[in-house]
Amino acid sequence: MQLDLRNNRDVLAGLLFTAFGILAVLVARRYPFGTAMHMGPGYFPTVLGAVLIFLGLAVVARGLVSAARVKGEWGWRPLALVVLAIVLFAFLMPRAGLLPALAAAILTSAAGGREFRFKEVVVVAALMSVLAVAVLVYALKLPYPLIVGLPWIS
């Protein structure tokens, strides 16, 4: 029987932690290490990184023994769309303004759900926009342009 490494829960988790630890240690090498008495900025992160590498490998080893699989399916599609929604918001907010950014985020993330009903999503987006404008712009007086290039509605 071949080991299914790609869906091995602990092997993946352990590798992730180990990679994180290695990165931490490598980057920390650029900072002065110091001594136990006078710890430099590199001391604590190096120790932590080393601990993480060690524990990560322990998790990998356990995963190889137990071969526990990841439960359920990976939700790549919702993940991609939700992340895309947030990225779009970040991109549009300073360039196009609050309303386009919100609309994009809501429409894109809604596409990640199991059912996408366009009319409902538009209603949700409209409600959220009204709420956001009322709370952020009127109540908290944050200086966000509603739509860039249309100063009269802001």
Next chain:
Amino acid sequence: MDLLSNLAFGFGVAFSLHNLAYCFGGVLLGTLVGVLPGIGPLVAIGMLFPLTFTLPPVAALIMLAGIYYGAQYGGSTTSILINLPGETASVVTCLDGYQMARQGRAGPALAVAALASFFAGCVGTLLIGLAGPPLAQLALRFGAAEYFSLMLMALVASVVLTSGDLVKGFCMVAVGLLLGLVGPDVNSGTARYTFGVLDLYDGIGFTLIVVGLFAVAEVVSNLESSEVGEVFTRKIAKFMPTRKDLRDSSWPAVRGTAIGATFGVLPGTGPALSSFVTYMLEKRISKDPARFGRGAIEGVAAPEAANNAAAQTNFIPMLTLGVPSSAVMALMMGAMMVQGITPGPQVMTENPELFWGLVASMWIGNLLLVVLNLPLVGVWASLLRVPYRWLFPSIVAFCCIGSYSVNNSAFDVYLCAAIGALGYILAKLECEPAPLLLGFVLGPLMEEYLRRAMLLSRGEPSVFVSRPLSLAFVLGAAGILAMMLIPRMKREKPRNDLRSER
């Protein structure tokens, strides 16, 4: 008496029109989001946290605390009505609460949950007022070594008690500690782990971790699979519990409060564990244990009292020692730091209006919750019919706005997306996010205390065990770890009782 005059002072602060309004707003928002499926207290606080930035510190904390126990409370409503716990603390409430709802007794179940929580909340509030000052006195004697050991114990406890897997839990703590180090080093000013990105020179925003790790990851997990249970919303016409119900649930509520209050103070534990333990205890001492799981009212009263008492006493270590005992408290602590207040024993002397105002507002908040929940149960129940496909895009939108508004920075939002993706993957690999958050908050503090302790001891690590208080904390950490490891080595039962009982 000191306590009375302090409490009176606190009530004076909390009863100001402004603070009362924020308390009410917090409790209302908290209940609202707590009732909505898929949003627990942590996510609720994380999303709404940026909104409190513009408020004065007292009002901000009062509101956040209100959101916290409001959400806790709302979670019990969903447990009873749709067998869907808003968060781990109300998992056990599902067992009997949902059964009661199926027998047409949703009303009494909700009422008893509300009353038991209110009772527990009153006791919890009083305990904070009682235990606060002496603990703060004790904490003033803490040196760097004590603080380091105490934080170590808090981290160990959080790993052992909140997550199933020890090793992965410690990995998450280490990742959290490392993420907490991003930004300038306090001693030398060296910018660490910034990878030349200017936006990282101030460190990773606290909000981003919370919103990404909890809210975004949670949304994705829910989208990947979720089934909605039956909703029992039609039959809650009469919600008055009978005399017998009240008689049956009063002692369990008292016991639940006692256990919850005790567990709440211990670092790393919190509402979730205490409600499990209480439920088990009630089942064990009951004359007829078979009734449990079939709609026993004690099974609702006791855990609800326990998780609310714990939710209150959870504040004690954070407010008096500056050490958060749970992820939510880590968040509250972050909120204090954002407001420019260093959590710790000096809060009580330097910001008495904050400490006592917060304590008093919790009592008021608990009262408001009963007032809000009992008559409005029908309204909350109707909210349960809101389909998730309307909710999650709004949650995502909130996350975006929340992470943007902290610094008005688009970079923060990108970072939030990345953390969210990482959070989903970690959740999928069954790594609990709570220890990471605790580590993140404690990272810079622990490094600072470690350095100071080692400098004072001239590089001698024995300082952590030669000072009695510090030794006590180290032993505490070792004890908690042993508690978890020894039963596992015996390999009699799988894991501990709590899990097999589910």
